[in-house]
Amino acid sequence: MSTAFRSSPPRAVVLLSGGLDSATTLAIARDAGFDCHCLSLDYGQRHRIELEAAATVATALCASEHRVLHLGLDEFGGSALTDTRIAIPVDGVQPGIPATYVPARNTIMLSLALAWAEVLGSRDIFVGVNAVDYSGYPDCRPEYIAAFETMANLATKAGVEGRKLTVHAPLIDLSKAEIIRIGSKLGIDYRATVSCYQADEQGMACGVCDSCRLRREGFAAAGVADPTPYMRNPQEA
Template identity: 70%
Template sequence: MTQTRRAIVLLSGGLDSATCLAIARNMGFESYALSVAYGQRHAAELTASKRVAEALGAREHRLAMVNLGQFGGSALTDPTIAIPEDGGDGGIPVTYVPARNTVMLSIALGWAEVLGAQDIFVGVNAVDYSGYPDCRPEYIQAFEAMANLATKAGVEGARMTIHAPLIKLSKAEIIALGTRLGVDYGMTVTCYQADDQGRACGRCEACRLRRAGFQAAGLDDPTPYQIPER
């Protein structure tokens, strides 16, 4: 009998990670979804991750907790730093969370070893993204090399693979792919300042990229938006 391959899928509750979970399912993996509460202000995404994990058939869904907010340094974790609502200056924006992807991938790596999984999926993107250094192909390659040097599984020949299937896709291509794979994007939360009901602000960079992606894909945007105050 051939044993089903297991994979850890980092699941924020947003559009990209939901697409990653659908891709892993389509590839035949038994998926174990991992969400991380890292002190993010937009905690509604964690509620969304539960819905997405269930809808896309994750074998198990776990929530890990690590308070990166205690260090500050990011608009996503520090309420005293405003979420930018303009196009930015082309540099690394204040929404970058120091070491976030490294921390989350490391937690995923630990769970993968325990489960005997050799595959980890992460929804980083280097095309329509905010310029974060830990979303680049070079970073993913470096983390995979480290994973195979630093784990018992890797040393004993059970090679770990970090999958970043969205890394070279535009937002429109991601949305089109996920739609074909049955993702209901209406249940995902992308907004950096979503309210407690998961409704998007429609003004932050995450919202702008998401809206432009649906427009470019020629699909209706199912995102629930906050009603402006009168």
């Protein structure tokens, strides 16, 4: 008897921070039939607990592999996330680019994902950037993602030989509430995720940083109970 040939699912590199958005992005990639290889970056962030969350999420969502690369962007500083001398903003989301912007972070992360994708023979990278309910980062905009994809196809052996790479940003035009609704339908346990910029070693969220505010408002707008463990009553924020 002959056995019908079954092709392997396409591989994708998924950037996974351990937060709500990247977890949802992983779930979307998996639901689309990709064999997901997750990449996290230990860049000297003050909320390193997110890396433990990333490992938990990768296991829960059946990723084929999860790697953590170590790159000390705190050597440069320049961000409230990598330099403890710079205060985390806690007065609500304000216009402009906040102190939590990490110079070139998404470019660095996408470049590392691109390198791994070439080695894996993958033509797909997934990233959980969002240009609706976000803090104003320039490297979360659609035009940035399009520009990076163009560069990737110019700069790689795979691209030059005609194996076009696609950078997927499935959340880029969604509100936080829409993201949460999609993730909930895909079975994500958001208790396992850490979004807070100054979460403690147990993953308790401050409730007042921009990321906490956007996350909390998103759950409320989605009509989904917020499972986030907070250090204080969110109503006090």
